[in-house]
Amino acid sequence: MSTAGDFTGQWYEKDQRWTDVDHYAIKHLQQDPSLREALQNAKELAEREGLPNIEVSTLQGKFLALQAQLIGAKHILEVGTLGGYSAIWFASTGAHVTSVEINSHHKEVAEEAIREAGLSEQVDVVLGAGVDVLPRLRADVEAGTRAKFDLVFIDADKENNWTYFDQAIRMSRSRALIMVDNVVRRGTLANEKLAESESRVQGARRVVEAVGKDERVLESSLLQTVGEKNYDGFLVAVVR
Numbered sequence: 001m002s003t004a005g006d007f008t009g010q011w012y013e014k015d016q017r018w019t020d021v022d023h024y025a026i027k028h029l030q031q032d033p034s035l036r037e038a039l040q041n042a043k044e045l046a047e048r049e050g051l052p053n054i055e056v057s058t059l060q061g062k063f064l065a066l067q068a069q070l071i072g073a074k075h076i077l078e079v080g081t082l083g084g085y086s087a088i089w090f091a092s093t094g095a096h097v098t099s100v101e102i103n104s105h106h107k108e109v110a111e112e113a114i115r116e117a118g119l120s121e122q123v124d125v126v127l128g129a130g131v132d133v134l135p136r137l138r139a140d141v142e143a144g145t146r147a148k149f150d151l152v153f154i155d156a157d158k159e160n161n162w163t164y165f166d167q168a169i170r171m172s173r174s175r176a177l178i179m180v181d182n183v184v185r186r187g188t189l190a191n192e193k194l195a196e197s198e199s200r201v202q203g204a205r206r207v208v209e210a211v212g213k214d215e216r217v218l219e220s221s222l223l224q225t226v227g228e229k230n231y232d233g234f235l236v237a238v239v240r
């Protein structure tokens with residue numbers, strides 16, 4: 001079983017149709033060959049280096065990059081670099097990416113994949129816990145030494161989703177897009193009972209509920225997804 005397949009043990013779900021459709025779409029939709037190669041290389045490097053294979057799926061990465069392109073994002077913040085897979089997608093749009101990673105081995109692997117993708121100039125991987133690094137980035141934004149972010153992708157420890165979201169709003173421009181990965185968690189998001197014992201479900205529920213009440217958020221939605229990563233989804237919000 002893959003690492004990503006076991007959110008809670010008994011809640012594992014899988015459907016071959018979802019994977020088949022992902023593969024069909026990947027085969028038929030356009031993708032720059034050098035980007036495809038860089039992404040494949042990042043996946044292989046991460047696997048060789050023993051990183052968990054929980055990066056966003058190919059189509060999800062492409063979707064995230066499309067969002068960045070649509071809003072003309074120049075400065076992107078990512079919380080949770082892992083092996084640099086989504087950072088490569090974001091950087092492929094021409095944006096500058098600041099990506100925060102708590103694990104030094106993950107950071108090294110990501111930097112190698114990003115270097116091999118020819119995107120080192122556009123991506124800074126910052127080593128540290130999101131709870132420590134984000135306030136520092138925010139201080140830079142407030143001091144005027146760092147540009148406000150146009151897009152923030154939160155994909156780290158789920159327990160701190162809301163802390164990251166709250167920090168993200170404070171250093172983003174008006175109408176910035178904030179997206180949070182893995183909030184649906186095979187439907188466990190709506191399972192009140194499970195939330196009592198599962199801290200990651202609690203983290204997903206907390207961010208959804210807090211975003212819904214927050215005056216600083218203009219609009220928000222939730223996108224359920226299926227595919228090669230099975231059943232999950234993104235919280236999507238626009239800053240007022």
Ligand code: DHB
Nearest residue numbers: 003004054055155181182
């Ligand atoms: C997990 C984390 C992720 O960011 C993801 O996309 C899938 C799974 C996890 O911690 O299990």
Ligand code: MG
Nearest residue numbers: 054155181182
């Ligand atoms: Mg994720």
